[in-house]
Amino acid sequence: MSIVVAENLKKYYGEEPNIVRALDGVSLTVEEGEFVAVVGTSGSGKSTLLNMLGGLDVPTSGDVIIAGKKLSGMDDDHLTIFRRRRIGFVFQNYNLVPILNVYENMILSVALDGQKPDERYMKNVIGLLGLGDRLNEMPNNLSGGQQQRVAIARALAAQPALLLCDEPTGNLDSKTSQDVLGLIRASSSQFGQTIIMITHNEEIAQTADRIIRIEDGRITESRWTV
Amino acid sequence: MTEWIVLFLAAVFLAAAAAAGIWVYMRKRYIAFTDQVCQSIDDILAGRGSGEFEMDEETLLSKFQMRLKRLEEITVSAAKESERQKLEVQSVVSDISHQLKTPVANVVLYCDTAMNPALSQEERDQCMKILKGQVEKLEFLIQSLIRMSRMEQNMIRLSPEPVPLGEILEAAGEAIAGKAKAKGISVDLECPEGLFVYCDWKWTLEAVLNVLDNAVKYSPEGGSVSIAVQPLEIYTKISVKDRGIGISPEHITDVCRRFFREERAGRTEGLGIGLYLTREILGKERGYMKIRSKPDEGTEVSVYLLRKSFGCMENKGYK
Numbered sequence A: 001m002s003i004v005v006a007e008n009l010k011k012y013y014g015e016e017p018n019i020v021r022a023l024d025g026v027s028l029t030v031e032e033g034e035f036v037a038v039v040g041t042s043g044s045g046k047s048t049l050l051n052m053l054g055g056l057d058v059p060t061s062g063d064v065i066i067a068g069k070k071l072s073g074m075d076d077d078h079l080t081i082f083r084r085r086r087i088g089f090v091f092q093n094y095n096l097v098p099i100l101n102v103y104e105n106m107i108l109s110v111a112l113d114g115q116k117p118d119e120r121y122m123k124n125v126i127g128l129l130g131l132g133d134r135l136n137e138m139p140n141n142l143s144g145g146q147q148q149r150v151a152i153a154r155a156l157a158a159q160p161a162l163l164l165c166d167e168p169t170g171n172l173d174s175k176t177s178q179d180v181l182g183l184i185r186a187s188s189s190q191f192g193q194t195i196i197m198i199t200h201n202e203e204i205a206q207t208a209d210r211i212i213r214i215e216d217g218r219i220t221e222s223r224w225t226v
Numbered sequence B: 001m002t003e004w005i006v007l008f009l010a011a012v013f014l015a016a017a018a019a020a021g022i023w024v025y026m027r028k029r030y031i032a033f034t035d036q037v038c039q040s041i042d043d044i045l046a047g048r049g050s051g052e053f054e055m056d057e058e059t060l061l062s063k064f065q066m067r068l069k070r071l072e073e074i075t076v077s078a079a080k081e082s083e084r085q086k087l088e089v090q091s092v093v094s095d096i097s098h099q100l101k102t103p104v105a106n107v108v109l110y111c112d113t114a115m116n117p118a119l120s121q122e123e124r125d126q127c128m129k130i131l132k133g134q135v136e137k138l139e140f141l142i143q144s145l146i147r148m149s150r151m152e153q154n155m156i157r158l159s160p161e162p163v164p165l166g167e168i169l170e171a172a173g174e175a176i177a178g179k180a181k182a183k184g185i186s187v188d189l190e191c192p193e194g195l196f197v198y199c200d201w202k203w204t205l206e207a208v209l210n211v212l213d214n215a216v217k218y219s220p221e222g223g224s225v226s227i228a229v230q231p232l233e234i235y236t237k238i239s240v241k242d243r244g245i246g247i248s249p250e251h252i253t254d255v256c257r258r259f260f261r262e263e264r265a266g267r268t269e270g271l272g273i274g275l276y277l278t279r280e281i282l283g284k285e286r287g288y289m290k291i292r293s294k295p296d297e298g299t300e301v302s303v304y305l306l307r308k309s310f311g312c313m314e315n316k317g318y319k
Helices: A046-053 A076-086 A102-106 A108-112 A119-128 A144-157 A174-190 B002-045 B060-115 B121-152 B165-182 B201-217 B274-284
Strands: A002-013 A020-031 A035-039 A061-066 A087-090 A162-166 A195-199 A210-215 A218-224 B161-164 B186-190 B196-199 B224-231 B235-242 B288-294 B298-306
Touching (some): A020 A046, A144 A174, A174 A195, A174 B235, A174 B288, B002 B060, B165 B196, B165 B201, B196 B298, B201 B235
Parallel strands (some): A035 A195
Antiparallel strands (some): A210 A218, B235 B298
């Protein structure tokens, strides 16, 4: 089953003659378990695409179908619950809650859903991300790389159908970037997680199974590396 | 007094009636809920899928249906995975037969020629020499294919453990020394002492050796290859740098594909298996690799290995 289907996605801002075509007819399909990198220069529309796929923004026309569910027909409340249960986000600037400790941050979305975290699974995630001895720390006491690892754990906690990463290493120095990148790659293989990662860095994109290139709101290339 | 008793009995009766009422109501709701659950399961069993599920409500049924949908997805994807593996095996078989065709055809050809009684001793020797070369090529090919297909069909279990990195790199350096010397290439190794990585000794050596072999193979005579090690927080990076022919940018993501060879590399011996195998091995060890290269300037291949296990190699098979 295709986890992500986008059909002829368009996002226009403004009106003629000053119309900005952030996305201009993007169609793509991502299969379960794939690790896809979306590359493009800034302003190419890659972040807009990610926001559409995650239901954070509404396309001007076209459809997004995640795990068989059409996002366009949903109202805000339903979309929020859908996101919480089915989509994990990792942003450039971690977005951890400063007054919660590391573990509380991780299980936040699960707790919001009134569920108990799957302890065995969480132990695996925490182990994979090397956070075992940091669970009681506050986010502010962690380095950037560690904070981003917590954010990845939080995104994985609800066992989402899809993990969306927007420039996950954008704020990190090259040393920590390499750690974080490897761990995203590892969660893809360890948990069979479907991942779409946005980056402007070709070298980072190399680690993915498929690279989608986007320019001026259109997909210009889609190739497999394996 | 009797008034009190009547009142008390009335209260008890009312409470009992209310309890019974609530019980009946709850029971009804409970039956309705289980009916819906059964209906959901029937939907999936009948292959109608989970299209009707309301998975984004704050209700018990919705939560339940969501789990159910996940279960359905896992089952479907397991079925797909086995189908995919079947196709993979088919494509490996067809790739292998394709790779074997040329050398086997050559062997048959030169065998026929060599058996011609009219041939002079010198010509026969020439034939034999070519034959030997082709047979060696076949042997190498078959060895590589065996390793590759075993790796691919998960017949190989890697057993990662803490291993001193220096020892692996030294072993790799020794294994490549002969080849490097023949081309007059110097191999520099810089590795901090006492560094451990979490990997399978034998297969990691193979992975590193493949990278080193490429570096030597695609370097000009008298060139140099350097191996550097940099410990990060989670991974240890091993980079192998050469000043060889490099990889053109449009093919940088292709070089890890099975049997892929750049046209520019046509004159150098090779099958297009090395980097593919390296990537597979690293993947199984939760490591990864990255390539940076410029045509005619050189290539740097970085291999990342976990520094310790972090307890993540156990309990596989999660969705």
